[in-house]
Amino acid sequence: MGVALDTVRAFIAAAEAKDLVRAAELLHDDVRYENVPVDPIVGRDATLGMMEMFLSSASAIEWQVLRELEVGDVVMNERLDRFRINDGWLDLPVAGVFEVVDGRITLWRDYFDMNTYMTRLAELTAGS
């Protein structure tokens, strides 16, 4: 395992622990964070702001890595990103792409189906 995969694994663990201090250490100042269906976010502070928003909306986070490939400075993984919201789990299948430079993530790009996320979120928050 190289530095890139090591960094990505540590970052996912930080997200699951909702540890934004640790997450910040693993992000480059100029990181680019792309949820493919929506506009990219640029910069560490903006990325942490977005993370805080979706991490705080869940009472627990599990990002299960189902597969991960590392070639040089690039990691691609398949994940099931799970968010505990009220009485249920929102399970989102994701394919992620990460570029890592000197132990810091410079690119984080997630491919997923936005409607899968929105539909389940609406179910879990209905009436609350």
Add this chain to the structure above:
Amino acid sequence: MGVALDTVRAFIAAAEAKDLVRAAELLHDDVRYENVPVDPIVGRDATLGMMEMFLSSASAIEWQVLRELEVGDVVMNERLDRFRINDGWLDLPVAGVFEVVDGRITLWRDYFDMNTYMTRLAELTAGS
């Protein structure tokens, strides 16, 4: 480059050429084809049937591979799948996962945002 990547590249070229005979040679009998937001398709004939449907709806196909990682029998790629429909292009960002055994694809899984596809398809076919 190993057999897995070679096979995936040949398969994408076959799709772009709308060459279903060549595509069939590169698919395992029991291939599993998953567009993540919808139900999986199992088997070569069913996969070719689905391919025929979306290839025939486009007057030209370009699947631009933006990045590809190969580790053993697995390939992951980032693509911009482009479909020429009437007077415009439908551009769909995709992350793909392929498993290859003996030069034949046993798993083809694409992650993408279904609404990106449906919205642009509606624009391009409006009034036609």
